[in-house]
Amino acid sequence: MSVPTLDEPTLLRTEAYLGGRWIGHAETIAVYNPATGQRIASVPNLGEADAIAAVDAAEQALAGWKALTGKERAVIVRRWSELILAHKEDLARILTAEQGKPLSEARDEVVYAASYLEWFAEEARRVDGDILTPHRADRRLMVLRQPIGIVAAITPWNFPLAMITRKAGPALAVGCTMVLKPSGYTPFSALALAKLGEDAGIPPGVFNVITGGSQGIGPVLTGDQRIRKLTFTGSTGVGKRLAAQCMGTVKRLSLELGGNAPFIVFDDADLDAAVEGAIASKFRNTGQTCVCANRFLVQRGIYDAFATKLAERVRGFVIGNGLAGPSDQGPLINDQAVDDVETHVTDAVSRGATVLAGGARLDRAGSFFAPTVLTDVSPDALLCSEETFGPVAGLVRFEDEAEALRLANNTTAGLASYLFTRDLARIWRVSEGLEYGMVGVNTGLISTEVAPFGGIKESGFGREGSKYGLDDYLEMKTVCLSIEG
Numbered sequence: 001m002s003v004p005t006l007d008e009p010t011l012l013r014t015e016a017y018l019g020g021r022w023i024g025h026a027e028t029i030a031v032y033n034p035a036t037g038q039r040i041a042s043v044p045n046l047g048e049a050d051a052i053a054a055v056d057a058a059e060q061a062l063a064g065w066k067a068l069t070g071k072e073r074a075v076i077v078r079r080w081s082e083l084i085l086a087h088k089e090d091l092a093r094i095l096t097a098e099q100g101k102p103l104s105e106a107r108d109e110v111v112y113a114a115s116y117l118e119w120f121a122e123e124a125r126r127v128d129g130d131i132l133t134p135h136r137a138d139r140r141l142m143v144l145r146q147p148i149g150i151v152a153a154i155t156p157w158n159f160p161l162a163m164i165t166r167k168a169g170p171a172l173a174v175g176c177t178m179v180l181k182p183s184g185y186t187p188f189s190a191l192a193l194a195k196l197g198e199d200a201g202i203p204p205g206v207f208n209v210i211t212g213g214s215q216g217i218g219p220v221l222t223g224d225q226r227i228r229k230l231t232f233t234g235s236t237g238v239g240k241r242l243a244a245q246c247m248g249t250v251k252r253l254s255l256e257l258g259g260n261a262p263f264i265v266f267d268d269a270d271l272d273a274a275v276e277g278a279i280a281s282k283f284r285n286t287g288q289t290c291v292c293a294n295r296f297l298v299q300r301g302i303y304d305a306f307a308t309k310l311a312e313r314v315r316g317f318v319i320g321n322g323l324a325g326p327s328d329q330g331p332l333i334n335d336q337a338v339d340d341v342e343t344h345v346t347d348a349v350s351r352g353a354t355v356l357a358g359g360a361r362l363d364r365a366g367s368f369f370a371p372t373v374l375t376d377v378s379p380d381a382l383l384c385s386e387e388t389f390g391p392v393a394g395l396v397r398f399e400d401e402a403e404a405l406r407l408a409n410n411t412t413a414g415l416a417s418y419l420f421t422r423d424l425a426r427i428w429r430v431s432e433g434l435e436y437g438m439v440g441v442n443t444g445l446i447s448t449e450v451a452p453f454g455g456i457k458e459s460g461f462g463r464e465g466s467k468y469g470l471d472d473y474l475e476m477k478t479v480c481l482s483i484e485g
Helices: 048-067 070-086 087-101 105-124 162-174 187-200 214-223 236-246 271-282 300-315 336-349 401-409 424-433 467-473
Strands: 016-018 021-023 028-032 039-044 130-132 139-149 150-154 179-180 207-209 227-233 250-255 261-265 294-300 355-357 373-376 392-398 414-422 438-443 476-482
Touching: 016 048, 016 187, 021 207, 028 187, 039 187, 048 150, 048 179, 048 207, 048 294, 070 105, 070 162, 070 187, 087 105, 087 139, 087 179, 087 187, 105 162, 105 271, 105 467, 150 162, 150 214, 162 179, 162 187, 162 227, 162 467, 187 207, 214 227, 214 236, 227 236, 227 467, 236 250, 261 271, 261 401, 271 294, 271 300, 271 414, 294 300, 294 401, 300 373, 300 392, 336 355, 336 373, 336 392, 392 401, 392 476, 414 424, 424 438
Parallel strands: 150 179, 150 227, 179 207, 227 250, 261 294, 261 414, 294 392, 373 392, 414 438
Antiparallel strands: 016 021, 016 207, 028 039, 130 139, 139 476, 355 373
């Protein structure tokens, strides 16, 4: 067993949370620490009947929850945020134990997760409608914005706290209820959130967490007509399948899918700033983020200097178990992830790439791969066409701005992108030319609760965070009123 030491042990829950009750099951799923390979604990392996029960609970709670004023809901959601911050250290330790990221990054994620609840608690009082100019003298036109209803959420393992609050924050703030299925790799973060939500005063049935495999739970979340929206963060392939399944009941969808982010460095860039941006974007969470740089497009004049500096920084990383001491890099989520990263590195080298740093799995317990820098990567290498969910920076040379944009946009993904330059006119041209939902200019960190997060093309649709984040959880209703007589 590898149970993290907590100041508040009750935050490590091993039961699912349905209708305000903590429930177990005869069948369980073991959860392992990817840094050690040791079992942490197990959670219930729930199925179809339990998923239906969760929807029942959400349906029973819906009328009372949406009948509250925005201010009344805001008080509860804000309290939830405050409790998360009050238990930051325990939540970070749970997160690091099940996901593997360094403890410092886990603490940052706790704060980031709480920020979405704080933001949407404030936005709960701003769900405004509209009065339109009528088309006839005897008519009046109103537009109402009302909660969509029951929301199903499926969240990933790479940010197991923040990906939940980005969805639950706006949903609960506007008056929706939620059934959440977290990743089987990281269920304890979700269950800890449920415990703190219970403590904050979220009524039974408003926020439900079901654990288990997708085979029994998934068809309920996509097929039950009472669920009016599904929000999913994960791979493009799974997102497409879920979208198809949801069309049977024509659910609203928010899909935040895979990325293939280009990181463009022009000759006139601040070299040190570009290297720091690369570290922040590529190696955060050991390269396991949907917005991390996937392809480094570096202009010829600065290419060698950038490669040398980046490799020097990467060689100095401290790699290890985040609960055993300070570290810069943790493990990948499992051994299959290590295999996938190794395949991308091997492919790149077979096409002429050179390894400047790392390049191989580490011979130790846990799912570790050495942080890697590759030069002379061919644009047709796998790591340029597929998302490399791991700590590999592959550098591709380019000659001019037109070539950079052509290489950057040569993908079906369209989530995040980055560019480094001091030329203000180029900033405008390239930002407008990049076919991505988000562009980071002279920074490798773009995510914040105050700005919309989401992609275009096959990276999905819908936006999370900011004032726009409420829209995906609201229905717009037109009321046409006759005043004749």
